Structure formats: C-alpha cells, structure tokens
Amino acid sequence: MPKHVAVLMGGWSAEREVSLNSGAGCAKALEAVGYRVTLIDVKRDIAAVLERLKPDVAFNALHGRVGEDGTIQGILEILRIPYTHSGVLASALAMQKDKAKVVMSAAGVPTAQGVVLSRFAAAERHALPPPYVVKPVNEGSSVGVIIVREDRSHPPQELSRPDWPYGDLVLAEEFIAGRELTCAVMGEQALGVIDIRPATGVFYDYDAKYSKGGSIHVLPAKIKPNVYQRVQELAVVAHRALGCRGVSRADFRYDDTATGTGTLVCLEVNTQPGMTETSLVPEMAAHAGYSFGELVKWMVEDASCDR
Numbered sequence: 001m002p003k004h005v006a007v008l009m010g011g012w013s014a015e016r017e018v019s020l021n022s023g024a025g026c027a028k029a030l031e032a033v034g035y036r037v038t039l040i041d042v043k044r045d046i047a048a049v050l051e052r053l054k055p056d057v058a059f060n061a062l063h064g065r066v067g068e069d070g071t072i073q074g075i076l077e078i079l080r081i082p083y084t085h086s087g088v089l090a091s092a093l094a095m096q097k098d099k100a101k102v103v104m105s106a107a108g109v110p111t112a113q114g115v116v117l118s119r120f121a122a123a124e125r126h127a128l129p130p131p132y133v134v135k136p137v138n139e140g141s142s143v144g145v146i147i148v149r150e151d152r153s154h155p156p157q158e159l160s161r162p163d164w165p166y167g168d169l170v171l172a173e174e175f176i177a178g179r180e181l182t183c184a185v186m187g188e189q190a191l192g193v194i195d196i197r198p199a200t201g202v203f204y205d206y207d208a209k210y211s212k213g214g215s216i217h218v219l220p221a222k223i224k225p226n227v228y229q230r231v232q233e234l235a236v237v238a239h240r241a242l243g244c245r246g247v248s249r250a251d252f253r254y255d256d257t258a259t260g261t262g263t264l265v266c267l268e269v270n271t272q273p274g275m276t277e278t279s280l281v282p283e284m285a286a287h288a289g290y291s292f293g294e295l296v297k298w299m300v301e302d303a304s305c306d307r
Helices: 016-032 046-053 071-079 088-095 097-106 119-124 206-210 225-242 280-287 292-302
Strands: 004-009 036-041 057-060 114-118 132-136 146-148 169-174 179-186 189-198 215-218 247-254 264-270
Touching (some): 004 016, 004 046, 016 057, 036 046, 057 292, 071 088, 097 225, 097 264, 179 225, 179 280, 189 280
C-alpha cells in the first residue's frame, strides 16, 4: 500500500499564495512517483484535521510564520507524524534573523553588520549610515524589505504606518553591493551555487522571486572557483550550526564590484525554501541530477519526528 502523504500548504502568513503554489506542485510530483496524497490548506484546526486523517508523513510546503517558525513542527511532534524539513528549534531559530546571525557568526559564518530596533525608531532616524537594508526580523521571501539608498535623506517613513503588518521589531543591516548568491543543502550535501539577477531593478524582491521572468538564474554561478567552493562550505556550516534537517537554502551577498572589497556574507538560511516552478532549490537539485519527483521523494523518505 502506498505511503499516505499529507501536503501542508496555504496557511495565513504573508506567503500564503507562494505556499499554495509550492504545495500544488509538490503534490502533483508526489502522486507521479507513487504516493497517495492529500492536500491540506492549513487552517487553525490543523491538529484536529491531521488527527482525523492520520497520514504516514506530512510534507511541509508552508512558508512564513506558523509553517516555518517551529509552530507547525511542534504540532507534528505532538501528533508524532513524521515531517519534512527542519525541526522545532532549527525552524524557530532560522526564522528569527537576529538570533540566527548570532549562532552563524559563532560557527564562523560571516554575516552583515546590523542592529535590531523598533520600526518606529527606524522611521525617526537612520538606523545606520546609508546605504542599508531594513527587514522584519521574522518574515521570509523578502517580505517587508526596504533598501535605504545613499541619496535618501530621510529614514523609511512607511515603517511607522499603522497598517504595517510585519511586527514592531526590524533588523537594519549594512547594504552589501554586488551579487546575490544562493546555495541549497540537501541532507549534508551542498548543491550548486546560483547567481540571482533580477530582470528589472537591483533587488531580488518578492516579485522577482515568484513571477515568471522576474529573475535570471545563472547556474553554476560565474564566480571564482574558490569563492564558489566557499559559498558551498558556508551553506553547510550554517545548516549544521542552526540544526537544520532535510533541505535548506542559504542566501549570500558577494561584493565583487570594480571598487568592491570582496566581502562575502550570509544573509539568512531558509528552512522552508520555495518549491514552485520558478524556485531555486528544484533548479539546483536538477543541476545535481535529481528530477523534481526524485527531490520530493527524497524529502518524504527523509521525514521523521525529533528533528
């Protein structure tokens, strides 16, 4: 009898639509390789739904809060349903960007200089000398990210809006010019390094990530071999330091501009990387010889509790 996989998707985070796309694509691929699949658009009664359904495995295709911050992982641990990706602690830690930076830095992974402050303080005065980046401390997919450029005399006023939906704490970090690089880790193996280039503008924002044609992916990245290898090494170190399991993806900035310093920093580790048709992890897995079906099958067979 085929293994019954519940694909968890949707939810109520700012990344709901991306999660629905990830879940639908993964479910289709899982059915194609022989699993019995049930799609679940996650609501607040998810524990009762799973208790009734009793799947063999939960494939976590949720993104953002609840799905990526240890919450759903805790529910799955209580229900003793094996699940994909990272466990409770690693998920919560990686999602909290400022805390994750402390752990990664202690493990030898370079990170951007920054400071945590309230969004109201960041709207009153420049948190750092421009240029710098302001981001929510616990959102993903570049949600809520603001680049404060050198010619901007005033701090970002949108941070003080009463309808700001991303929490009251923000992380301000120095802006690193140059390339946006990313590398996935599958188990303990680093996959290839992609150089991400937005099709328009200079920032790999939400639209560039998830719109067809929104970005150009150069794989393998055309960078010096020693830098390429260093990115792969640091992705594995960060994965291990945070306690990640299954598949994760580390994002980097690399300053190889004409007047640059050669700085390489890790921005964050994504414990629930996107799995849509434009997503990076399936592309890196394909480069390593894994079809999309083989990738999701590996993830299901890797699933466990106590992660």
